[in-house]
Each structure stands twice: as C-alpha cells, then as structure tokens.
Amino acid sequence: MSPEREQLPPRQREYEDPDERVRPLPKILGAVIVGMFAWGAWYLAGSTPELDATLGDGRTAAGFAVAPAGAVSGAQVYVGKCAGCHQANGAGVAGVFPPLAASPWVTGSEARLVQILLHGIQGPIDVLGATYNGLMPAWKSLSDDEIAAVATYVRESFGNSAPAVTTATVAAERQRTAGMTTPWSGGAALDTIQ
Ligand code: HEC
Incomplete structure (x- = not known):
C-alpha cells in the first residue's frame, strides 16, 4: 500500500x-x-405457401377468376350473391342459413330451384332434418344467364352432382310466375312446384 x-x-x-x-x-x-x-x-x-383450400374457408382462386367477356361464371355469381349467407363451402350456418351441400332443394327439381332463386323464400322450410325460418332474398333482378349459371354451380359444387340448369329453363320459369310479387311462403308452397 x-x-x-x-x-x-x-x-x-x-x-x-x-x-x-x-x-x-x-x-x-x-x-x-x-x-x-x-x-x-x-x-x-x-417453405412454400399453403395452397390447399381445405385448410381455409374452401374458396380457391377459381371462385374469383374473371370470366371471359360475355360468359357468365356461376362461381362468380355464387361468391358475389350467395356465399355471404350460405358460405363459400355451401355448408350454411347452423340454425340461420341452410346448407346447399346435399340439399334436395338444390339437387332435386330444377324448376323448384329456379323458383327459389327467382322469388326467394319467407316461411318455414325443412332442410336436411332442420327447420329454418328466415328470409331468402329474391334474385329476379339477375339475368336468365346468371340464374342458370349459379343454379348449375350449386348443383355441381360442394359434393353435389345434378344436371345443369339451362337459360331456357330459367326463362320459362320466369314467364310462368311473372305475376308473382311475394316470396314463396316456405317448404310446403315449394313442394307444390312441378
Ligand atoms: C341474406 C342471406 C341469403 C342470401 C344472400 C342467399 N340466401 Fe339462400 N337462403 C337463405 C335463407 C335464410 C334460406 C331459408 C329460407 C327460410 O328459412 O324460409 C335460404 C334458402 C335457400 C335454398 C333452399 C334451402 C336449401 O338450403 O337448399 C336454396 C336452394 C338457396 N337458398 C340458394 C341460394 C342461392 C343460390 C343464393 C345466391 C344466388 C342464395 N341462396 C342467397 C338466405 C340467403
């Protein structure tokens, strides 16, 4: 120190x-x-981006594809006018919006499906064992081509497999119920359509 x-x-x-x-x-x-x-x-x-649509809400790029000028894409009409309620995968929302997948209203009579789309539904309807009582809007403002395309799309998607609906069928159904101004009052009324 x-x-x-x-x-x-x-x-x-x-x-x-x-x-x-x-x-x-x-x-x-x-x-x-x-x-x-x-x-x-x-x-x-x-890593590669995950492209498998089953992991998301079922939408694929095809649903958003722009159809060539003049042609109507049923997928596009569906995404724009229906998917908001019936969901992109057609499964609906339990108790609120009925499923289109496996629904006999979709895959059964074409005339009945077209009538549902033209005038909508307000009243009880039984879909795959569950009763819905909501409001299905009328789509008569869409053209015959658009209704035929979306009807065909729902009949061929979500696991459904039913013949296409033609524009001529839609035109004939529109003519047949031209005077109708209120929606179909439910499943019982729709069952009377031949
Ligand atoms: C605002 C919601 C909404 C939109 C949009 C809508 N729907 Fe519906 N849809 C309903 C409801 C609610 C019902 C059941 C009606 C009832 O309970 O009376 C129904 C019923 C149906 C049915 C008969 C029942 C079944 O599940 O099979 C079909 C077919 C159908 N809709 C197809 C379509 C198609 C195709 C479009 C697009 C063009 C569409 N809907 C758009 C709400 C909607």
Missing part, C-alpha cells in the same frame, strides 16, 4: 471491491442463437 494511502482514515484506505467488467456470452448460448437463426433462414427458404 502506498504511503499516501496509509495516511487516509481506515474506511477510505480500502480498495474498491474488484468488479468483472466484460462478461463474455457463454459459447454454448452463442451457438444456440446462431443455430436458431440458421434454422429460421433454412425454414423460410424451404
């Missing part, structure tokens, strides 16, 4: 406690961090 320091009162004469200034990162931790970055980079580089 230097002579000057020895002159100091005991408390000031003490040296500071030693203090470790640099604390290097343990090598193993450094290796783990570098390893995680490397794994992340490898994972991002190697």
Whole structure:
C-alpha cells in the first residue's frame, strides 16, 4: 500500500471491491442463437405457401377468376350473391342459413330451384332434418344467364352432382310466375312446384 494511502482514515484506505467488467456470452448460448437463426433462414427458404383450400374457408382462386367477356361464371355469381349467407363451402350456418351441400332443394327439381332463386323464400322450410325460418332474398333482378349459371354451380359444387340448369329453363320459369310479387311462403308452397 502506498504511503499516501496509509495516511487516509481506515474506511477510505480500502480498495474498491474488484468488479468483472466484460462478461463474455457463454459459447454454448452463442451457438444456440446462431443455430436458431440458421434454422429460421433454412425454414423460410424451404417453405412454400399453403395452397390447399381445405385448410381455409374452401374458396380457391377459381371462385374469383374473371370470366371471359360475355360468359357468365356461376362461381362468380355464387361468391358475389350467395356465399355471404350460405358460405363459400355451401355448408350454411347452423340454425340461420341452410346448407346447399346435399340439399334436395338444390339437387332435386330444377324448376323448384329456379323458383327459389327467382322469388326467394319467407316461411318455414325443412332442410336436411332442420327447420329454418328466415328470409331468402329474391334474385329476379339477375339475368336468365346468371340464374342458370349459379343454379348449375350449386348443383355441381360442394359434393353435389345434378344436371345443369339451362337459360331456357330459367326463362320459362320466369314467364310462368311473372305475376308473382311475394316470396314463396316456405317448404310446403315449394313442394307444390312441378
Ligand atoms: C341474406 C342471406 C341469403 C342470401 C344472400 C342467399 N340466401 Fe339462400 N337462403 C337463405 C335463407 C335464410 C334460406 C331459408 C329460407 C327460410 O328459412 O324460409 C335460404 C334458402 C335457400 C335454398 C333452399 C334451402 C336449401 O338450403 O337448399 C336454396 C336452394 C338457396 N337458398 C340458394 C341460394 C342461392 C343460390 C343464393 C345466391 C344466388 C342464395 N341462396 C342467397 C338466405 C340467403
């Protein structure tokens, strides 16, 4: 100890406690961090975007495809006018919007399906064992082509497999009920359609 320091009162004469200034990162931790970055980079580089529509809400790029000028796409009409209620996968919403998948109203009589689309429904209707009592809007503002296209689309989608509906059928059905101004009053009324 230097002579000057020895002159100091005991408390000031003490040296500071030693203090470790640099604390290097343990090598193993450094290796783990570098390893995680490397794994992340490898994972991002190697992953492909998930294109399987069954993992989402069932919509695929086809549903949004723009139809060639002049042609009407049933898928496009469906996405624009129906999917909001009946859902993109045609499963509906339990208790509120009935399913179109496997529904006999869809795959049965073409005339009846076209009449549902032209005038809508307000009143109880039984669909696959459940009763719905909501409001199905009328779509008579759509053209015969559009109604035929969307009717055909729902008959061929969601696992359904029924013959296409022609524009001529829609035109004939529109003519047949031209004077009708209120929706069909439910399943019982629809059952009378031949
Ligand atoms: C605002 C919601 C809404 C929209 C939009 C809508 N629907 Fe409906 N739809 C309903 C409801 C509600 C019912 C049941 C009516 C009832 O309970 O009286 C129904 C019933 C039906 C039915 C008969 C029952 C069944 O499930 O098979 C068909 C077929 C149908 N809709 C097809 C369509 C198609 C095709 C479109 C598009 C052009 C469409 N709907 C648009 C609400 C909607």
